[in-house]
Amino acid sequence: MSDQQSSIGIGAKFKGKITGAKALEINGDIEADIDIGKITIGQDAHFKGGIKADLAVISGIYEGTMQAESIWLTDTSRVSGEIRYQSLQMDRGAALNCRVVYNWDDTDQKPKKSKSKDKVEDQPNDIIEEDKNE
């Protein structure tokens, strides 16, 4: 039991903070900020909040700012907010309504002006402003 990975079950609702986890599987309804190695957001899951991860696999609904080395959006995923990635895989059917940033700069989380011009002409400014608060 002891080396089993942490998980939030289908139908469970959680609001708060989760720290120290290496891997986490989410199938419930979550509002949290998470810093983690690997996160899996299942098909039945609804996640709201920030994620920093090495690997994120999304099959459910995600709202927030996600920053991960590697992101896999499966065919049932629904994403809004912002994703920052080094490597991204999207399956046919994945629904994105979000800002997508490649190769973010950790030291200056605000996207460079020249970059943001090309990529996010029609995005509201409030998403960029969120970055300052991090």
Next chain:
Amino acid sequence: MSEITYISKEVSVEGVLEADDLKVVVAGSFSGNINANEVILEEGSRFDGEVEARIIVIEGELKGKVKSYQLKVSETARVDGELQTNSIEVASGAEIAGSISRVS
């Protein structure tokens, strides 16, 4: 398996967990509230807050309030708080401080 909520050993959780008819197992630390059908606080776990469930098993350290129909306190448990239950089983060796009353 995907219906169980499991908080593993190295993990700290702070917040409110509502898993009304589900099972929750805590091996790490949890601070806040849990509402579930069955809650197992494993040996080595730490819980601080309020927990309410039909069945509760305490094997770790608990501080706070407990409300359940069926409560089991194992020999490794250390409990400090208010226990409300209609049925209690305490193993020899368990440390309990606080009050025990029936669910009103």
